[in-house]
Amino acid sequence: MKCLHCGYIVPDDSEFCPYCGARVEAEPPAQVNVPTSVASAQAAPTQTDRDRVTQSQRYFxxxxxxxxxxxxxxxxxxxxxxxxxxxxxxxxxxxxxxxxxxxxxxxxxxxxxxxxxxxxxxxxxxxxxxxxxxxxxxxxxxxxxxxxxxxxITLNQLIANREAEQKKAEQGKARRKRALKAAALVCLLIVLAIGGYYGYIYGVPYLRYQIAISSIEKAPDKAIEIFTDLDNYKSSEDLRQWGEYYRLKQMYSSGEYEAILTEYSDKFYLKDQTDKDGRVIRDSASALSDVEQMLNESRYQNALKEITVGNYGRAISILEEVGDYKDSREQLLEAMYQYVHTQNVPNRNSIADRIRNMASGGPSIRTYYEYAKMLSDENYKDSRQFYKELTS
Structure with missing residues (x-):
């Protein structure tokens, strides 16, 4: 089939010419008389078709x-x-x-x-x-x-302007990139600051708490210091008491009996310590029994020391606290005996003797005579004869 607009040969089934773009129409048949009604019914080319043909003709x-x-x-x-x-x-x-x-x-x-x-x-x-x-x-x-x-403008100016705009755009992109990096860095610093703050508020006490727990038996002084600083954090007060217990054991092992009596005159308040499964890892009853035994032994050893140096009045005061611990009863009688025999016999009616005994820290005059009577009642050595002479 031939395109009536451009003259090129096109495929028979083409609707538009591939060369000029016009609608393909068959060659008009031989002139035939057609009734007016039929001729008017045939469609005329549209404006769109004419425009397409015109533009295509211009292009080709x-x-x-x-x-x-x-x-x-x-x-x-x-x-x-x-x-x-x-x-x-x-x-x-x-x-x-x-x-x-x-x-x-x-x-x-x-x-x-x-x-x-x-x-x-x-x-x-x-x-x-x-x-x-x-x-x-x-x-x-x-x-x-x-x-x-x-x-x-000139072409060179256009190219220069375009390059300047491109450079400006790249610079703007670089600035935005730097701004994003700076914003990200600021956000990171803020997060780190907040994390550091809360880490210090919550993390540092927790870490110190764990350090104190791990060192409570081998380094009780350090544990006591930390638990004291932590104050009411978790079980710090209860664990501080356990730190004092392990410190007492260390001092006891080192024979620091006098220091023990100076620092641990007060009672301990220990509570059972359990692990995460509820098993008791520190038994307060057993520990308190140990404390009582260590304090009594410290008193006993200090009393023997006072007897050795001739400070019988002090030894008597300590042994009276010990009670029946070991041979404390016999040591008490001996201290009383040595006391009444090494002291000048005070005059019951002498105010000067009373003042002198009080100033030296020894028993009162009344206690002196009571010691002599106690020894007489116990028939300790020659105490009956001594008391009889004392009161005659």
């Missing part, structure tokens, strides 16, 4: 722009100048141009293109429609040159 027509019958269409006279400024030879060379006389009253303007100062081609324009996107045969259109002409 080698005379597009080169004849006043097929001019280049623009929307205004200035657009003609922009169009001309964008035209290039196939190898990229630009033209100069000169406007020629208008073609009568047809609104067709003619221009002569010059290449290297010599006439090159003549073009025809009409500023009566929409701007054409088509280019005459043998020429190419430089989009950048067209844009530069519209802006009233």
């Amino acid at each position: 027509d080698p005379d597009y722009g080169y004849s006043p019958e097929n001019p280049i269409v623009t929307s205004s006279i200035p657009m003609i100048g922009y169009y001309l400024a964008s035209l290039r030879t196939p190898d990229g060379r630009a033209f100069t141009w000169e406007r020629m006389a208008r073609q009568d009253d047809s609104q067709i303007d003619s221009y002569c293109l010059y290449l290297d100062g010599k006439p090159y081609k003549g073009l025809y324009f009409t500023a009566t429609g929409n701007d054409s996107e088509y280019v005459p045969a043998g020429l190419v259109k430089d989009a950048d040159a067209f844009e530069a002409a519209k802006q009233g």
Whole structure:
């Protein structure tokens, strides 16, 4: 089948011509008399079809722009100048141009293109429609040159402006990237600061608490110090008492009996300690029994020391606290015996003797006679005879 618009041979089943884009129609049959009613029913070509055919003919027509019958269409006279400024030879060379006389009253303007100062081609324009996107045969259109002409600047300025805009955009992108990094860093620092604050508020006490627990038996002094600083944190007070217990054991093992009596005169308040499964790991009853035994032994040893150095009054006071621990009863009687036999016999009615005994820290005069009577009642050594002589 032959296209009636461009003359090319097209496939028989084509609806539009692949060369010009026009709707393909069969060759008109031989003239046949058709009734008027039938002829009027045949559809006429639409405006859209005519426009498509016209534009396609301009695009594929080698005379597009080169004849006043097929001019280049623009929307205004200035657009003609922009169009001309964008035209290039196939190898990229630009033209100069000169406007020629208008073609009568047809609104067709003619221009002569010059290449290297010599006439090159003549073009025809009409500023009566929409701007054409088509280019005459043998020429190419430089989009950048067209844009530069519209802006009233040179192509180099357009390229420079575009590069400047691109550089500015890249700089803006870099600034935004730096700002994002800075914001991320600030957020990180804030998170770290908040984490550090709460870590210090909650984490540091917890760590110190665990350190104190782990050192309570081997380094009780350190554990006691930490538990004291932690005050009411968790079970710090209860564990501090256990720290005192293990410190007492260390002092007892070292034979620091006098220091024990100085520092641990008060009672211990121990509570059972259990693990996470509820098993008792520190039995308070057993520990309190140990404390009582260590305190009694410390008192006993201190009393023996006082007896050795002749401080019988002090020894008597300590042994009276011990009770029946070991041979404390016998040691008490011996201390009393040595006391009443090494002291000057005080006069019951002498105020000076009373003051002297009180100043020396020894038993009162009444206690002196009570010791002598206790020894007599116990029939300790020659105490009966001594008491009899004392009271006669």
